[in-house]
Amino acid sequence: MISVNDMCVLIAGRLPAQPGVLIEPDTPLLEAGLLDSLAVMAVVAAITEETGVEIPESQIVATHFRSPRHLWELVAVRLDPAPR
Amino acid sequence: MNGGNTVPAGDRLDHILTTAGREHASRPAVVDGGRTTTYAQLAEAVDGTARRLAALGIRAGTRVGLMMSHGADATIALFALLRLGAVAAPLQPGDPPARLTRMVTGGRLSHVLTRSGARLALAADAPPATRVGDQLDCHALGEPGPAGEGGIVLFTSGSTGVPKGVLLNDGNVLHFVRWVAAEFRLGPHDRVGAQSPLTFDLSTFDIFATALAGACAVQLPEHLRGFPRDVVAWLAEQRITVFYAVPTLYHLLLNRGGLAERPPADLRIAAFAGEPFAPDLLAHYLRLLPGAAFYNLYGPTETNVCTWERIPPQWTTDEPITIGRPLPGMAAVLLDEAGGPADEGELFVSGPSVLRGYLEDGTLRDPARPVLFPDGTRQRAYPTGDRARRLPDGRLLLLGRRDGQVKRRGIRIELADVEAALRAVPGVDEGVVVQKTGPHAGQLWAYVRGAEAQVVLTGLAGVLPRRMLPDRVVPLDRFPTTPHGKTDRRALAAATFPGGEP
Numbered sequence: 001m002i003s004v005n006d007m008c009v010l011i012a013g014r015l016p017a018q019p020g021v022l023i024e025p026d027t028p029l030l031e032a033g034l035l036d037s038l039a040v041m042a043v044v045a046a047i048t049e050e051t052g053v054e055i056p057e058s059q060i061v062a063t064h065f066r067s068p069r070h071l072w073e074l075v076a077v078r079l080d081p082a083p084r
Numbered sequence: 085m086n087g088g089n090t091v092p093a094g095d096r097l098d099h100i101l102t103t104a105g106r107e108h109a110s111r112p113a114v115v116d117g118g119r120t121t122t123y124a125q126l127a128e129a130v131d132g133t134a135r136r137l138a139a140l141g142i143r144a145g146t147r148v149g150l151m152m153s154h155g156a157d158a159t160i161a162l163f164a165l166l167r168l169g170a171v172a173a174p175l176q177p178g179d180p181p182a183r184l185t186r187m188v189t190g191g192r193l194s195h196v197l198t199r200s201g202a203r204l205a206l207a208a209d210a211p212p213a214t215r216v217g218d219q220l221d222c223h224a225l226g227e228p229g230p231a232g233e234g235g236i237v238l239f240t241s242g243s244t245g246v247p248k249g250v251l252l253n254d255g256n257v258l259h260f261v262r263w264v265a266a267e268f269r270l271g272p273h274d275r276v277g278a279q280s281p282l283t284f285d286l287s288t289f290d291i292f293a294t295a296l297a298g299a300c301a302v303q304l305p306e307h308l309r310g311f312p313r314d315v316v317a318w319l320a321e322q323r324i325t326v327f328y329a330v331p332t333l334y335h336l337l338l339n340r341g342g343l344a345e346r347p348p349a350d351l352r353i354a355a356f357a358g359e360p361f362a363p364d365l366l367a368h369y370l371r372l373l374p375g376a377a378f379y380n381l382y383g384p385t386e387t388n389v390c391t392w393e394r395i396p397p398q399w400t401t402d403e404p405i406t407i408g409r410p411l412p413g414m415a416a417v418l419l420d421e422a423g424g425p426a427d428e429g430e431l432f433v434s435g436p437s438v439l440r441g442y443l444e445d446g447t448l449r450d451p452a453r454p455v456l457f458p459d460g461t462r463q464r465a466y467p468t469g470d471r472a473r474r475l476p477d478g479r480l481l482l483l484g485r486r487d488g489q490v491k492r493r494g495i496r497i498e499l500a501d502v503e504a505a506l507r508a509v510p511g512v513d514e515g516v517v518v519q520k521t522g523p524h525a526g527q528l529w530a531y532v533r534g535a536e537a538q539v540v541l542t543g544l545a546g547v548l549p550r551r552m553l554p555d556r557v558v559p560l561d562r563f564p565t566t567p568h569g570k571t572d573r574r575a576l577a578a579a580t581f582p583g584g585e586p
Contacts, residue, residue, distance in 0.1 A: 031307065033306065035307075035310060036178070036310055036550060037309050037310030037311075038550055039310070040310035041310075057342070058313065058342065060313060060340070061313050062307055062308055062311045062314045065310075065311070
């Protein structure tokens, strides 16, 4: 199971070099211009590699990438489809 | 002028806006997020910004960096600089400070404009900024140089490891802008999907051709750039009628954005430039959008668009995608190895859109040279480095490069530029960058001796823009060599195993 903090670490490792930027669960990745198109692809690939979850093409939309927490929610649901 | 564009534009780019501010005053000029700016408002904002910049000492010939991607504020700042006759040099926010510094010093930029409150990330400590109106900050780095000619500087990858500053004057840009507005029959009711960063020459269309026609530049929100599905939705929802982008983006919209399920119904012009369009995808587009005209516009930054072809609606993948014929006023000649005119050879381009020169250490170097054309005239022509063949019907077909310049995702990269950075990484004894053939075709791979992949990648990320970073770094103990003892680049490009072993 991936935690929201794991997601922050995963994303931070795929961003363009931005010295001094701290990635927290609610960091606005898009508003802050942190996530470019290459980083999106890298993050999607890393999620599959580390969690086995394949994010379908139709879900790779800006609204799911607003913050690490938004992305984590998308992945967590797929890891554990049963209601909690 | 023809095609219904009767706007007399003079010979300056900023006059386009003066005219549009008068003739299309209440029409929308720019839509940026939720904000619509009319031509009257745009013209007024440009006047105000130009006055404030003049008060800060910016005048004709002053070289000013413009660190904003695209959008309403960037458009205002660009027109204001052109109004003053300054030299506007767009810079990409987010590029590494070391790279930006080379552009600023190589171009001898005396000022840089940023969004208000933005940090100016240069290698040296930046001086405090002066606020310019509500949206802009002006960072003064030094004294303006002597008064001189204005225009736009576009930085591209350079083979010596230093970015090349291509200086285009107003007339260079206007030649393309006037032709394209007429050829596309751009009018006040068009909604142009503006997505090109100012640092790329495609932006001259989004900004100037749109304004010349009194059309509306609908700005792609920056945060959607990485999401093809959102871009497809944006094209449809914003009722975009004209779109100009690199084939990489068109490919993504079809392959990953679901464009086939939601084709942009209002699109009537789809233009592309910068790299070859994948033939099967182009055929798919023609089937999906029978009402849209597809245009291949060709030209290096140094000439802007210099040849063009409208893809015939009945085109099939059995036919080549050519770069067509020169624009009116432009001329193209192919020179063989001996320098004589031929039906196959390096493409040389002459005409009004050929650059003024490269800005190097503050001075202008002209890469163009006198060339004897088949009609007996000697013209100042730019050697594109592209090899081409002239088809029997006169159209030109690109064959490849005669040097180490490659295109990846539509962006021009000198392999030697990346290699210079690679060899400067501590520990690297030898480094070669190739564009892969085979299963990873198009990717840039760096082969290195003496350092680990992660160390190299981290080192490169500190000095090169993201768009220039290798897709993969492969450590090697020894490099394959040709029978003459040179590094065998072709073998590395084709190597399927990371080690280059058979």
